[in-house]
Amino acid sequence: MGSGKKRAKERKREEVERLKQLLNTYRTVATVNFRGLRSRPFQQIRRDLRDKCLIRVSKNSLIHLSLKESGVDDMIPCVADQTALVFSNLDPFELYDLIERSKKPAPIKAGVRSPRDIVVEAGRTSLKPGPIIGELQRAGIPAGIEGGNIVIKKQTVVVREGEVVSQEVADVLAKLGIYPMEEGLQIQAIYDREAGVLFLPDVLRTKPEELIEDVLKCAEHAFNIAFNMRYEYPTNLTVSSLLAEAEMNAVNLALNANYPTRKTIPTIIQDAHARALSLALNACIYTKESIPLLLAKAASAAKLLAERFPE
Numbered sequence: 638m639g640s641g642k643k644r645a646k647e648r649k650r651e652e653v654e655r656l657k658q659l660l661n662t663y664r665t666v667a668t669v670n671f672r673g674l675r676s677r678p679f680q681q682i683r684r685d686l687r688d689k690c691l692i693r694v695s696k697n698s699l700i701h702l703s704l705k706e707s708g709v710d711d712m713i714p715c716v717a718d719q720t721a722l723v724f725s726n727l728d729p730f731e732l733y734d735l736i737e738r739s740k741k742p743a744p745i746k747a748g749v750r751s752p753r754d755i756v757v758e759a760g761r762t763s764l765k766p767g768p769i770i771g772e773l774q775r776a777g778i779p780a781g782i783e784g785g786n787i788v789i790k791k792q793t794v795v796v797r798e799g800e801v802v803s804q805e806v807a808d809v810l811a812k813l814g815i816y817p818m819e820e821g822l823q824i825q826a827i828y829d830r831e832a833g834v835l836f837l838p839d840v841l842r843t844k845p846e847e848l849i850e851d852v853l854k855c856a857e858h859a860f861n862i863a864f865n866m867r868y869e870y871p872t873n874l875t876v877s878s879l880l881a882e883a884e885m886n887a888v889n890l891a892l893n894a895n896y897p898t899r900k901t902i903p904t905i906i907q908d909a910h911a912r913a914l915s916l917a918l919n920a921c922i923y924t925k926e927s928i929p930l931l932l933a934k935a936a937s938a939a940k941l942l943a944e945r946f947p948e
Contacts, residue, residue, distance in 0.1 A: 656703035663724035669822035690725035715826040740821030
């Protein structure tokens with residue numbers, strides 16, 4: 638008896654070490670719930686995903702211990718009920734998408750609350766006439782017979798989202814080939830070992846491009862807030878813009894005061910030159926620069942006179 642307990646303890650320690658090795662080998666690890674997943678679909682998922690990830694089922698207590706000893710304590714609350722670990726070198730979003738795509742449509746069971754409105758579309762079915770017509774009608778689905786097959790006469794919502802599915806409705810939906818449920822692994826969380834970040838499903842459902850857009854918007858808003866606060870809250874991202882604004886304000890102030898500096902002297906000279914030229918034109922003072930403008934002015938005046946007093 639003592640040797641049996643010792644061997645069991647050794648096996649548990651070996652399993653913990655194996656899980657720790659996997660945690661340190663793969664980039665990402667996901668905790669998934671497989672409650673209600675039948676054995677055959679579970680094995681099929683394992684086969685479908687084996688090229689890109691490894692699925693391992695272990696006791697929750699051993700998973701807790703391996704996570705704790707690997708420094709992934711944040712993931713421990715995500716291990717409950719029937720849990721498996723999925724190891725992969727995909728990034729968290731790729732792994733989430735892979736596991737979600739592995740889900741298959743499944744019939745809904747009686748007594749389950751519907752996850753959405755279940756609609757039976759109007760049209761021809763593959764069902765042959767028989768007792769099924771009565772079953773359809775008892776489920777609230779108007780049906781008839783045309784051309785040797787049962788037809789649904791009009792589109793019908795048989796169950797609203799959140800309503801409990803009756804046995805009659807569950808049986809009819811299965812016979813019609815309508816599978817409102819999804820059968821597969823339910824992701825609880827994914828840990829990225831390289832980044833040291835735990836991702837929950839709400840974040841993983843968001844597309845990467847949407848996350849990037851949100852981050853860019855947040856950065857833009859943060860920059861605008863910091864810039865609008867001006868000199869009260871300078872940051873390494875806004876200080877260059879603030880210095881440029883301060884320099885522009887200083888230059889404008891110097892120009893308005895005609896205060897000569899290395900930045901303002903060219904503009905002051907240009908302004909003085911323009912004023913001098915305007916004065917020379919108005920006073921008809923002949924200079925090298927004003928003569929062409931005076932001649933153009935005289936020509937324009939002569940043209941107006943000629944138009945007013947034609948020969």
